[in-house]
Amino acid sequence: MIPDVELALCLGILPALVVARLLYKTSALRILLKFLQSLEERCYLCQSYKVPQFDENSRENQLYRKVSTYLESLPSLDDSDFTDLVSGARPNDVVLHLSRSQVVRDKFMGARLSWTNERAEEGLEGRAFVLKIRGKDRKRILQPYLQHIFQVSDEIQEKRKEARLFVNLGRGGSAADGSRQWGSVPLSHPATMDTVLMDVDQKNKVKADLEQFLKSKQYYQRLGRVWRRSYLLHGAPGTGKSTFAVAMAKFLGFDVYDLNLSGVRNDSDLKALLIQTTSRSVIVVEDLDRFFSTASGTSASVSGVLDFMDGIVSCCREEQIMIFTMTSREGVDAAAIRPGRIDVQINFPLCDLAMVKALAGTYLGVKEHKLFPQVEEAIQAGPGMSPAHVGELLLANKGSPSRALKAVIGAVQQAQVEARGKGEGAKAGEKLTGSRSGRSTDELGDSGSLFCRESVHTVREFRKLYGLFKLGSRRRDDSMDLGSIDLKEALTDKNDGPK
Structure with a gap:
């Protein structure tokens, strides 16, 4: 009888060991545990809270961002069957992110909680996190749990210091x-x-x-x-x-x-x-x-x-x-x-010598250079250049500080020539306009006159001819008067002759 009992025990233990090994080596044990957890949650009365990504006015819900940051730090997220990998703020930085319809569990003050990433309600944009708490634990842990989320997310954000554009x-x-x-x-x-x-x-x-x-x-x-x-x-x-x-x-x-x-x-x-x-x-x-x-x-x-x-x-x-x-x-x-x-x-402001020196130190790695006095002289005489322009010139000639500074001097001098050309053109136009308006005013004596310069010359010529005509007529009158006086004198002398 004893050998039969031992044989029966061996025959019963061996299948159990095979099943246990099968469950341990495969995901069957995890599936079984998840099924038991889900069955336990269904047996309890739970309260659900939804955290939408945007409110009814399309404003971003700051609580959603804090919850997302908090869930990314949970160890249970690493143990999930699937999750999203998202690039972080820094290069080569990867962050775990709760995927759609994924459930992640948490523990706080002896209570069990679960989070789910779901689609937002109809009429709202984006996603929503759904928090489930057992009814008996709701009043005891809800407010402390939310404060815990705020504190942890703020600490994480302070470490990351990730700003967004x-x-x-x-x-x-x-x-x-x-x-x-x-x-x-x-x-x-x-x-x-x-x-x-x-x-x-x-x-x-x-x-x-x-x-x-x-x-x-x-x-x-x-x-x-x-x-x-x-x-x-x-x-x-x-x-x-x-x-x-x-x-x-x-x-x-x-x-x-x-x-x-x-x-x-x-x-x-x-x-x-x-x-x-x-x-x-x-x-x-x-x-x-x-x-x-x-x-x-x-x-x-x-x-x-x-x-x-x-x-x-x-x-x-x-x-x-x-x-x-x-x-x-x-x-x-x-x-x-x-x-x-x-x-x-x-x-x-535009660049002065101090700015050029600072840019040269940043782009070229030089603090002093023999061309700095020429740079200062060119900047003081010129219209000035923007730091972006100077930076581009230094960057293009970063292999040679002398060539880079000569490029800056040449660009400033070129800007001086262009500005001087524009200024001389404007002065020439003003001088030409002023001289024309001055001649018209001097010649006509009335800036509002409608006569042109050719009309003025015509009037002057007419006046000269009119003056010559009057002078000629006056001379003829004078000669006639003189002749009449001589005739009278001759007649008088003739009449007064010897009797």
Whole structure:
């Protein structure tokens, strides 16, 4: 009997070991565990919460972004059967992202939770995260769990410091029709406050002003003002206005909204764009002077842009920076740059010797050179060059500092010749116009006369002929008078002769 029992046990254990090995080596065990978890969740009453990507006004839901960042950090996302691989902000950086219809589980304060990535409700754009919590745990952990998500996502974003660049898509929609008008990419521009070319004192003043702005929320609220600050960057093309705007955004860690006014259909479209922006962002509007000079009824109006700058709609977001660029302030309505609409104005000049030396140090790696005095002499006598132009010349001749600086001197001298030629042409035209107008006035004595120069000469010739005619007639009269006097005298002498 004992051998039979042992045989029976062996025959029973061996299949069990084969099944266990099969379950361990394959995904059958995982499938079984997931089935049991799903069955357990169905047996409990659960409460669901949906976090949409956009609200009914097509504004981005900041909670959705925070939840997405938090879920990407969960270890359970690595153990999922499938997930999305998304490129990160840095080169060769890959981030795990919750895929469509994927379920990821989490634990918090002894409670089990699950997240699902689903399509948003009908009428809303984008996706939505769905959170499921057991009914008995809902009141106990919901608020602490959300605070935990905020804290973790903020810490991750602080480590990443990934800013994004938004551009208006030009679809011509509005906030009411649910269309999203901003598209975004990672802000990968390399400019920083340290690399931007600017006077050191002025740069430090701007940095101090930005830092003070970040700390002034309660101060702005006490004043009853919107927590926003506006900057006007004005200067010739190529002086670094756009680059400095990006450097300001990266210094603050804010997103950038690059607004193209030519892609705005009307004032309502402009308001919708502003509503869809977020806090902690920089709104950049370039070439504002060109818009004011060419504004027409086919796009946003001047009054619409002025309302965009400081109207009621501009109060929809706080902790924002607005940056406007202009080539020149001449001819721009004073209402557009008055205090309140523009808080700080920064001028970006053309290159002087200090800027050329700084560019030479960056592009060529030289701090002193024998050609610097000639560069200074050429710059002082010339109309000036933009830092972008000088930088391109130095970059094209980076292999030879002497050749690069000679190229700068030659370009400045060429600009001098062109400017001198234009100036002499303008002076010659003014001199010719002035001389003609002076002769007409001197000859006619009345600048409003309609006589031409040929008419004046004709009148003069006529006057000369008339004078000669009168002189000839006067001489004839005189000769006749003399003859009559002689005749009278002869007759008198004859009559008075000897009797």
